[in-house]
Amino acid sequence: MMGKATFRSQQAKIKLFGLILIACVVSFFLLGSGRHTSPGSMLGAVAIASFGCLAIFRARGDAVRNAIGDAHHPTVARGKPSARPIGRRPAGSARSELSAALASCRSAFLAVGLFSGMLNLLMLAGSLYMLEVYDRVLPSRSLPTLVGISILLIILYCGQGFLDFVRARVLVRIGGALDEALGHRVYTSTLRLPLKAGREGDSLQPMRDLDSVRGFLSGMGPTALFDLPWMPIYLIIILMFHWVLGVTALFGAIVLVLLTLLAERLTRKPVSSATLSGNRRSGLITAGSRNAEVVAAMGMAGGLAARWEDANLEYIADQRKVSDVAGSFGAVSKVLRMLLQSSMLGVGAWLVIEEQATAGVIIAASIISGRALAPVDLAIANWKGFVGARQGWHRLSRVLAAMPAEAEAMLLPAPNANVMMHGAAIVAPGTQRLLVQDASFAMEAGHGLGIIGPSGSGKSTLVRALVGAWQPVSGRVKLDGADLDQWSSQERGRHIGYLPQDVELFAGTVAENIARFEPDADADAIIAAAKAAGAHELIVGFRQGYETEIGEHGEALSAGQRQRIALARALYRDPFLVVLDEPNSNLDMDGEQALIRAMLGVRERGGVVVIVAHRPNVLTAVDFVLAMNQGRIHDFGPKDEVFAKMFPTLRPVPAAGPTLRVAAESGAPAVANGTEGGN
Numbered sequence: 001m002m003g004k005a006t007f008r009s010q011q012a013k014i015k016l017f018g019l020i021l022i023a024c025v026v027s028f029f030l031l032g033s034g035r036h037t038s039p040g041s042m043l044g045a046v047a048i049a050s051f052g053c054l055a056i057f058r059a060r061g062d063a064v065r066n067a068i069g070d071a072h073h074p075t076v077a078r079g080k081p082s083a084r085p086i087g088r089r090p091a092g093s094a095r096s097e098l099s100a101a102l103a104s105c106r107s108a109f110l111a112v113g114l115f116s117g118m119l120n121l122l123m124l125a126g127s128l129y130m131l132e133v134y135d136r137v138l139p140s141r142s143l144p145t146l147v148g149i150s151i152l153l154i155i156l157y158c159g160q161g162f163l164d165f166v167r168a169r170v171l172v173r174i175g176g177a178l179d180e181a182l183g184h185r186v187y188t189s190t191l192r193l194p195l196k197a198g199r200e201g202d203s204l205q206p207m208r209d210l211d212s213v214r215g216f217l218s219g220m221g222p223t224a225l226f227d228l229p230w231m232p233i234y235l236i237i238i239l240m241f242h243w244v245l246g247v248t249a250l251f252g253a254i255v256l257v258l259l260t261l262l263a264e265r266l267t268r269k270p271v272s273s274a275t276l277s278g279n280r281r282s283g284l285i286t287a288g289s290r291n292a293e294v295v296a297a298m299g300m301a302g303g304l305a306a307r308w309e310d311a312n313l314e315y316i317a318d319q320r321k322v323s324d325v326a327g328s329f330g331a332v333s334k335v336l337r338m339l340l341q342s343s344m345l346g347v348g349a350w351l352v353i354e355e356q357a358t359a360g361v362i363i364a365a366s367i368i369s370g371r372a373l374a375p376v377d378l379a380i381a382n383w384k385g386f387v388g389a390r391q392g393w394h395r396l397s398r399v400l401a402a403m404p405a406e407a408e409a410m411l412l413p414a415p416n417a418n419v420m421m422h423g424a425a426i427v428a429p430g431t432q433r434l435l436v437q438d439a440s441f442a443m444e445a446g447h448g449l450g451i452i453g454p455s456g457s458g459k460s461t462l463v464r465a466l467v468g469a470w471q472p473v474s475g476r477v478k479l480d481g482a483d484l485d486q487w488s489s490q491e492r493g494r495h496i497g498y499l500p501q502d503v504e505l506f507a508g509t510v511a512e513n514i515a516r517f518e519p520d521a522d523a524d525a526i527i528a529a530a531k532a533a534g535a536h537e538l539i540v541g542f543r544q545g546y547e548t549e550i551g552e553h554g555e556a557l558s559a560g561q562r563q564r565i566a567l568a569r570a571l572y573r574d575p576f577l578v579v580l581d582e583p584n585s586n587l588d589m590d591g592e593q594a595l596i597r598a599m600l601g602v603r604e605r606g607g608v609v610v611i612v613a614h615r616p617n618v619l620t621a622v623d624f625v626l627a628m629n630q631g632r633i634h635d636f637g638p639k640d641e642v643f644a645k646m647f648p649t650l651r652p653v654p655a656a657g658p659t660l661r662v663a664a665e666s667g668a669p670a671v672a673n674g675t676e677g678g679n
């Protein structure tokens with residue numbers, strides 16, 4: 001491996017080499033300033049200077065170094081500009097924001113700008129060669145001159161080709177570097193997007209936007225933008241040949257630039273509407289495939305296909321509009337450019353007849369004018385991508401601004417005393433309607449809370465806020481007196497176990513799911529969690545045990561199996577607060593018993609367990625009850641007190657019904673004063 005010092009000294013040498021090349025060129029111009037310098041030698045000097053700059057940039061910029069260096073190391077070329085692992089970036093680092101990410105490529109952009117400048121100068125070589133051939137070689141019939149300038153031309157073309165090659169590679173790597181810098185941040189934002197914007201917002205959009213920005217940066221579009229500023233210089237050169245030629249070219253340039261601006265105006269709207277209709281269309285596809293069973297069983301394919309067709313037609317129409325505009329402008333600009341080139345020849349011929357210019361001048365001017373307007377052509381051809389990338393950029397900026405990277409939170413001690421909700425008002429993300437209002441309760445360590453209430457009364461909403469998945473619009477949720485947002489979400493997650501009502505497992509093995517996809521998961525902790533959930537026997541019963549692949553959404557498991565594995569995931573690494581939203585809806589008797597044991601286990605080790613339950617059996621494991629009704633806490637207190645208030649007439653009759661049996665089972669006096677530490 002190359003030592004750091006050796007690397008530094010190599011960099012210094014390369015830099016020095018570059019500087020010497022540039023110094024040579026500068027001194028060449030200074031020394032030659034008194035004498036006549038031919039355009040050919042000037043271009044040669046430019047070529048040498050460009051290699052000097054290339055050397056300096058190679059020593060400086062990462063992306064540039066990669067682009068040039070990769071030519072010899074194709075394995076590195078496959079989009080890995082640095083070996084830094086993306087997932088390990090510290091949360092909240094300021095450099096992860098969009099503009100900062102682009103700013104970090106500043107030196108690479110500078111290099112692209114400089115290369116573009118040199119390329120544009122070198123591109124004059126062809127026309128100057130023609131000028132020399134017509135005006136010098138042919139009249140003098142000098143073969144040595146022809147050979148000399150031809151060799152020079154070949155060298156210049158090679159230099160031009162190399163610069164072009166490096167410029168394209170640098171741009172691809174800028175796109176890659178941007179993606180690398182932002183990919184992790186954008187992905188974590190998409191994970192939080194549904195919690196901010198609701199399900200309405202397409203959570204795939206930020207990734208698509210990043211893709212379109214990277215795609216644009218890596219394509220031909222930016223080269224057109226970098227070449228555009230050179231247009232005036234070409235025009236000035238033509239003006240130097242003859243003012244009439246200059247004015248003709250200027251007129252053509254103005255028309256083409258106006259055309260570009262018009263293309264911009266006309267494509268903006270269809271591009272954004274194509275994005276919307278595209279999202280609607282892909283939303284229908286994912287929804288359809290997610291619910292394939294329902295669709296097949298009830299023959300809904302026809303209806304869904306009709307809906308999709310509508311969306312698809314709209315999308316295709318939007319796309320067609322964009323392509324039509326881009327295509328027609330492309331055709332017009334091409335014709336105009338050819339027309340301009342020919343008019344340059346015509347005007348030039350007229351000037352020759354009037355003896356105001358030489359034949360070489362008209363051909364050179366015609367070629368230069370074509371060259372001057374080529375970037376406009378390219379820009380118009382790439383305008384669709386540019387508008388798409390720009391809109392994506394703005395959308396992405398808005399998403400990242402709305403979801404700032406988490407600040408590095410102070411490491412708090414693990415909670416072990418209590419959990420509290422105070423005056424919480426909760427709305428669903430992206431909506432305004434209050435689903436739960438004025439919710440207050442507190443639970444001490446070692447206790448269990450059962451949340452009951454009719455469907456739609458806000459039980460799941462309440463526990464979503466309790467685990468920090470949804471943020472209450474007012475009021476607070478605290479663990480050991482500290483607001484939930486004082487923890488980083490990762491740190492908080494260690495102290496919370498949550499089993500949602502709709503169990504969602506991820507594609508991966510059973511062990512990975514239980515370990516919450518922790519990179520350094522501990523096998524003992526996984527098995528302990530499975531045992532605590534009473535799922536160990538179930539899991540080892542699978543053919544591949546803990547290594548069983550459970551497929552997308554855990555589809556390889558039955559609903560009850562999923563619930564038990566999700567329970568193990570909630571219990572992984574003994575979190576302080578365990579919240580279970582109807583964990584028994586698919587459980588058999590065994591499963592329910594295991595669940596009750598798991599809940600008692602949590603209480604015994606000094607945790608707090610909260611369970612939302614319709615079926616009352618599991619309430620034997622709790623000592624407090626919270627009854628929800630129409631989004632409000634109707635009652636909260638020790639279990640038997642609440643039940644006594646709710647069912648006063650039934651109370652004296654033991655074990656008469658499920659609800660009553662719970663009340664009877666829980667009737668230990670210790671529960672009432674809240675001192676029971678487990679059963």
Ligand SMILES: Nc1ncnc2c1ncn2[C@@H]1O[C@H](COP(=O)(O)OP(=O)(O)OP(=O)(O)O)[C@@H](O)[C@H]1O
Pocket residue numbers: 428429431435453454455456457458459460461462501
């Ligand atoms: N994502 C959401 N967006 C908008 N409204 C929602 C959302 N989730 C729930 N609601 C509304 O909030 C209310 C309470 O829903 P919640 O899921 O909390 O009820 P629940 O008590 O858990 O019912 P169940 O016993 O059926 O699970 C319902 O009226 C529901 O329509």
Ligand SMILES: [Mg+2]
Pocket residue numbers: 459460461501581
């Ligand atoms: Mg619910």
